[in-house]
Amino acid sequence: MGELRFDGQVAIVTGAGRGVGRVHAMTLAARGAKVVIMDLGGSLDGTGSSEGPAAEVAEEIRAAGGEAVACIESVTDPDGAARTVATAIEQFGKLDVLINNAGIADPELFENQTLEQFRRMCDVQYMGTVTVAKAAWSSLVDSGGRIVNTCSEGPLGIHGKLTSYGGAKGGVIGFTLCLAAEGAALGVAVNGFSPRASTRLSSPEVMAKTYDVPAEHFVESMKAYPPELASPAAVYLAHASCPLNGAILVAGGGQVLRLAFAENEGFRSDALTVEEVAANIDQIMDMGTATFPGLGHADKTVRDSASH
Secondary structure (H helix, E strand, C coil): CCCCCCCCCEEEEECCCCHHHHHHHHHHHHCCCEEEEECCCCCCCCCCCCCHHHHHHHHHHHHCCCEEEEECCCCCCHHHHHHHHHHHHHHHCCCCEEEECCCCCCCCCCCCCCHHHHHHHHHHHHHHHHHHHHHHHHHHHHHCCEEEEECCCHHHCCCCCCHHHHHHHHHHHHHHHHHHHHHHHHCCEEEEEEECCCCHHHCHHHHHHHHCCCCHHHHCHHHHCCHHHCHHHHHHHHCCCCCEECCEEEEECCEEEEECCCECCCCCCCCCCHHHHHHCHHHHHCCCCCECCCCEECCHHHHCCCCC
């Protein structure tokens, strides 16, 4: 297979000033894309701002011979999202790719977490994804473009202290799958990417707070998960040749896998009672007959059909 290039393509990457987002932007630019770096430069919990991260990445891309501009905007601000899309159109003429990557971390026990912390998490992780996608949507429909939303395994309940994060990311998963169903008939592919990577959001200090173990426990293990070994899956999902729509890929440490929701045949009764549910709970829980709903393909057949 030849190199998957993005020559002539224009991409917005949110949260691209650091971590996985930075690698997305650098990779897209190295493969020919013109990139808009959208990053407010805030702190880990979403407060504050700095123009440094976005400006530095844009300059690094230009120094390497690529094309990039920085937008110091918040994904939570509809006007800022509109300005970012307008910048892409004004500077580069169109928009083909949106990678929603911006996020924050704030692990805490549910009993200790405030409602304000929940709101801030949802504002950035969920509404930030929706807000930028909404601003970019008409441009992406025009170009037959692609959206890659950063999801997470957090909603799977794999560990505690993530009720705000996991809940917000659960919203991103639902939004991604539903938008994929809607976008297929319009030629816009929407997929999810769940990174396993060592970044500010998963630093030894953050992991220590999440798991209640010393930070030193994670120093060596996280070295196996640099952003460079996660990002290729997201960049592939952003490429025009990728046939997937409504899929979620998990990637990290050089491994790529699929995350999907499944439904089994379960148990049926014409007069269902509480006792029948209890008596047949093993059959209800058996996933041996599971099927995977919702995975479509953003190809011409789907694009020309409004029935998807």
